[in-house]
Amino acid sequence: MRLWLRLVLAFLLCAAGAAAIWAYLSRERLTRQWMAYRGGSAASYEKAQEALAWFESGPDRDARLRELVGRWGGGNLRFDYYLARYVSSAESSEAMRKSFSLGLAWRERLLPRWAHWWCWRAVQGPDRQAEEILAYLDLLASAKDHKEISWREILDLQAIFHLTGQPKWAERLQPENWRERYRQWRESRPAGPIRAEKPSKPFPDWEGPVP
Numbered sequence: 001m002r003l004w005l006r007l008v009l010a011f012l013l014c015a016a017g018a019a020a021i022w023a024y025l026s027r028e029r030l031t032r033q034w035m036a037y038r039g040g041s042a043a044s045y046e047k048a049q050e051a052l053a054w055f056e057s058g059p060d061r062d063a064r065l066r067e068l069v070g071r072w073g074g075g076n077l078r079f080d081y082y083l084a085r086y087v088s089s090a091e092s093s094e095a096m097r098k099s100f101s102l103g104l105a106w107r108e109r110l111l112p113r114w115a116h117w118w119c120w121r122a123v124q125g126p127d128r129q130a131e132e133i134l135a136y137l138d139l140l141a142s143a144k145d146h147k148e149i150s151w152r153e154i155l156d157l158q159a160i161f162h163l164t165g166q167p168k169w170a171e172r173l174q175p176e177n178w179r180e181r182y183r184q185w186r187e188s189r190p191a192g193p194i195r196a197e198k199p200s201k202p203f204p205d206w207e208g209p210v211p
């Protein structure tokens with residue numbers, strides 16, 4: 001065998017070996033990416049739900065959730081719809097809602113996108129639903145036991161902060177700091193009811209029928 005053929009063969013063997021080692025070392029990350037792809041490409045929400053539920057368990061759950069929510073708002077509209085619906089459902093864990101909520105601070109356009117979805121999903125209309133949530137939070141804020149709220153309620157409040165034109169209070173809002181943020185928002189918010197209309201589609205850039 002000629003020398004150059006031996007060199008080419010040796011190079012190919014080394015490259016194949018390096019690729020195999022890289023794939024082995026990256027297998028968990030590749031698995032997370034594959035499951036996220038499955039969730040976004042599912043033909044129905046029920047199928048997507050199975051893939052999204054996978055991210056809720058395992059010793060690497062935190063890494064799974066970061067991988068998942070980091071893809072939201074990345075251009076796959078079906079994935080955005082499925083994940084937002086899952087986070088809004090009773091099936092979602094508080095851990096996933098926490099990861100999703102904190103992820104809204106990563107990119108500037110994510111909070112408006114979430115607020116748009118929240119308005120679209122509001123059964124009674126976003127303005128009425130917001131007022132009911134605020135009435136409930138007013139009671140909690142005035143209580144002496146300093147009760148924390150759930151991550152589901154944090155997500156509601158983040159949407160409301162954006163809808164009232166004060167998104168700064170929504171960034172990294174948490175059950176531990178919500179009371180002070182809420183008080184400051186109440187003091188700085190202009191008087192009057194919340195004005196929000198229910199949009200006709202889940203996201204501003206949505207195209208086609210809803211799954």
